[in-house]
Structure formats: C-alpha cells, structure tokens
Amino acid sequence: MRWICGVGVLCGLIVGLAGAQSVDIIAIGETRTGAVTAENLAPSYFFEVAAGQVITVHLTTTETTFTPVILVAANGSNTVIETGGGLPNQQATRLVVTLPEAGQYFVQIQGIDGSTGAFTLSVLAGDVPLQPPPTATPPPTITPDAAAPAGITDTTLTVGASVAGQVSAAVPSQRYTFQAQPDAALAVGVTSSSLVGGPIVTLVDPATNTVVGSISRQMLGGSFTVPPGSLTYLIEVAFSGSTPPDEYVVTLVQTVQTGVASRFPSPESEQPTAEAATVPTSTPPPADAPESGRLDVLLRWDNTTFHVINVSEGPLNLLPLRFDGRVGSEFWAQGFPSLNLRAIEPGTCLAFRPLAYPGRPRLPVDCDDLAAWWSSDTVYFWRGASFTVSYREAGQIAVCETTRSECGLQLPESARSGG
Secondary structure, three states, X not given: OOOOOEOOEOOOOOOOOOOOOOEEEOOOOEEEEEEEOOOOOOOEEEEEEOOOEEEEEEXXXXXOOOOEEEEEEEOOOOOEEEEEEOOOOOOEXXXXXXXXXXXXXXXXXXXXXXXXXXXXXXXXXXOOOOOOOOOOOOOOOOXXXXXXXXXXXXXEOOOOOEEEEEEOOOOOEEEEEEEOEXXXXXXXXXXXXXXXXOOEEEEEXXXXXXXXXXXXXXXXXXXXXXXXXXXXXXXXXXXXXXXXXXXXXXXXXXXXXXXXXXXXOOHHHOOOOOOOOOOOOEOOOOOOOOOOOOOOEEEEEOOOOEXXXXXXXXXXXXXXXEEOOOEEOHHHHHHOOOOXXXXXXXXXXXXXXXXXXXXXXXXXXXXXXXXXXXXXXXXXXXXXXXXXXXXXXXXXXXXXXXXXXXXXXXXXXXXXXOO
C-alpha cells in the first residue's frame, strides 16, 4: 500500500461518508466529471466488484493549482485499500487496485493543501494504461413538457396497480400520468431493481410545467405523496446513463394519513368510518386484535432509513416485533441495552439504517423522540418488493409493499399491557 502525505491531507485518511458532502454512483467502465470545492471537499463514488477484481482508476484535471489525491476504500468500514496522486503539477493519475473481497467500495477525491478544482474520473476493469479519458456523459436534464416527445406515449396509472418499465440509451425516458383523488392522498413510488443506483425520476404538474419533486440517480428509487385534489400529475422516468438499462416498477396506491389528530382523536372522530377502518397491506387480524380502525404503529421508510413509530395513545410493547421473520428487537437491545422495549412511549420511534448512512437518522413525521437506531446492511430488508411483519404468538400481522413508503400496523391487545 502506498500512502500519500501532505499538508491538509493526512496519510491515507478517508473522510467518512457521513462527513463527505457528495456521495454518488459510478459503474465499472464509466467516466464521470466532478469537482473538489470549499463546500464539497471529498466527493465520493460508490462501485461494486467481484472478489479479487482488478480495477484501474484514472483521474485527470486541467487546473494547475489543483493537486488531487485518490483514495479507494471499503464501504462500511471506511478501510483505505490504496491511495494515489498528490504530486504537484500532475494532471493525470493512474491507480491500479486489487480488491480482495466482493462487495461495495468507493473512490474518494481530496485536494492536497486544501486545493480545489474540477476533475474527470474513470473506474475501469483490469489494468488499463493511462490514456486520454472518454468524454463524460452527464445524466440527462429533465425539462418538464406537457407534450410527450415523438415516439413516447403516456401510460395512465391506476390506483392499486404496478407497472414495470425500462429505460436505456435507446429508450431514454418513459412517462406516466395519474389524477389525484378528491378525498384521499396518493403515494406514487418508483423502485429500481439495481442495488447501486436507479433511474432519474421527476414529478411534474403538466398544467404549469412545474417540477414538483425529483429523485436522483444516487437513490434506488423513492416515492411522492400527493394531497387530495383534482390535479393531473406526470411522472417522467429517465435513463441515468449507467451501462445496463435501468429497470424499475411504478406503483400508485392510497396512503395512510396520520398526525396529531389521528393520535389523539376528537370525540367526533373517535368512531372510524368504514374506509378508515381498512388498514392497507394487513392480513386478517389475529384472535386478540384491537377494535377495528385503531392504528398502533406506523412504519415509514426511504432508501436511507426505516422508522418504527408508536402512533397510539399509550406505551406499546415492541419487543415481539419482527420484520421478514429475521430482524427483530435484538438489534436495538444490543445497541441500547437500557432501552425498555416493553414500554415505548407514544410519539417515540426506532430506526434501522444501512451501513452507508451511519449518522443519526432525522425525525420523521409523527415522531417526537428517536429512542434508538441501528446501522447494519443485515437489516436492509425493505429493498425488495415487499416485507412481512409479525408479532410473537399473533404471527404475521401485515405484508407491506415497499413502494408505499409507509405501512400501518394494528397490534394485538397484549401489546398494550407489556405482554
């Protein structure tokens, strides 16, 4: 291993991903452009390899005041595998690395003596000699347009249905439309089949050509929740520029709405309507199920965090909860041994995170206090099409669809008494 030392860059010191201002995806064989700036001192790029794979990192810059250094590290442990560069007036750097284990790694660019500047980065398979890099192709920029481009037709989404699609260099975009409902919020989600990135997703109000929201290629997908109303929305899914085509699934569903009013209902709202009594994704209730319509736990998730929130009116015993039959309270118990899982207070939440996001999770809607969180790739159970939730002797109590981004749970009566 060769270590680069200089003023402003410690020998082989990687900036942890929680402190790196920019984290992106780069596929093997891809070329990207980027910059080290005062606001982004350590841009990082994820990639995946097989065990024992040899890669070559090429970095070029045209800025004579910028002295870049390259660090290749293992994701999760942040262990530096190899470093290169760091020589003044060196505008092209080549770093050949053999990665011992299969998995996810990242390459990070820093500047010696605090220097900053633009660069072109290539991650290539094998031992590749230094040569002028190919021109980087930036991801396409989405410009909202109410009219579909030639050869592209709009697909109408229906509530409760899922549509599979694919975008590539040959078919760079697909478009989907749906109409808001007058009395219910809708969640539209796009889930990628890739584990290293996804397509670029844009939600547009075509009446005004206004971008309402977007999901970058760094994510594996995501969802938007639109309020009740009469607007028609457009979802545009665009090719990210990756080597394989981007495959995805679009789903449109009604979403669970909660808040202070639902946690502490007024006397007029305590009697649920027939519609409110239906908890989406739940299996038939167990023998000791609570009264119809009561919501005890709300699960909320995105690509970075999974939250378990007590939205009931009193303490709940969450010790028997398990997800996908394998992930349970043992994670929180070993990380936070003093936590009383048998009496989680209302408005309190727990969280899971993949290792790529080691920092403290943000507080979601309906959560006033984050009691505990656990970071590990072994808990990333919500990246498939669905996952199951069980509660000890009651067995399976729900099947949650990943694209919904939230799922309501009714716990058995024993959960209220610390059973």
